[in-house]
Amino acid sequence: MPNWCMNTLNVSGGADEIKRFVFANQGLPAKYPPQEWEKAIAQMEPQPTESYFCFNALVPTPQEVLDMGYDAHNKISKDTLLFALHGQSISPIDGYHWNIANWGTKWDVYHDKITPDEMGWSEGCEGIEFEFDTAWSPPRDWFEQVCSMFPTLYATLHYEEPGCYFAGDIIWENGELVEVEYSQQQCEKAFAWMNDEEDDLLLGIEADEIKNG
Secondary structure (H helix, E strand, O other): OEEEEEEEEEOOOHHHHHHHHHHHHHHHOOOOOOHHHHHHHHHHOOOOOOEEOHHHOOOOOOOHHHHHHHOHHHOOHHHHHHHHHHEEEEOOOOOOHHHHHOOOOOOOOOOOOOOOOOOOOOOOOOEEEEEEEEEOOHHHHHHHHHHHHHOOEEEEEEEEEEEEEEEEEEEOOOEEEEEEEEEHHHHHHHHHHHHHHHHHHHHHHHHHHHHHH
């Protein structure tokens, strides 16, 4: 299992553009042909039919990538994979490397079927804020591509990854992307809640030990 990166997306601007942003980002994740071991599971699991917030909505996976499959390391040369991870357009490529190159993370939004309401949207609102998780890293490349489609909006993507201990902000304003990586001191402040949880856990253990003699 990966480390989970916690993301908070805040977008503000005109009500019409906010509405367009929200509903344009409703879609369905990429559907890859199941591998042999997945076929039985795929037959039992219901397939989603209602759209929700996902990266694939506005930055869709190309058909040739779907045809290649999500994980096709044995079909692709090492040079091709290296070029892809450095953002160069290479074909063919599998879904794993395409996602990293185009979204900034190896999977789509993790298990969160986020609706417009859960994005904080209501008719006439001029801003939304909501949270979602991604694997290992923030969706920097997805954020940049989507923001460029809505140049009049102001957007910030705040991310925290406590496992590898990094955090920061990615900001879109006036058609430009600004990235702020947190210092060690800023990370300590951002992850102070982890220490609070550890303290609560230790207090609970001590209380149980006292109670049980």
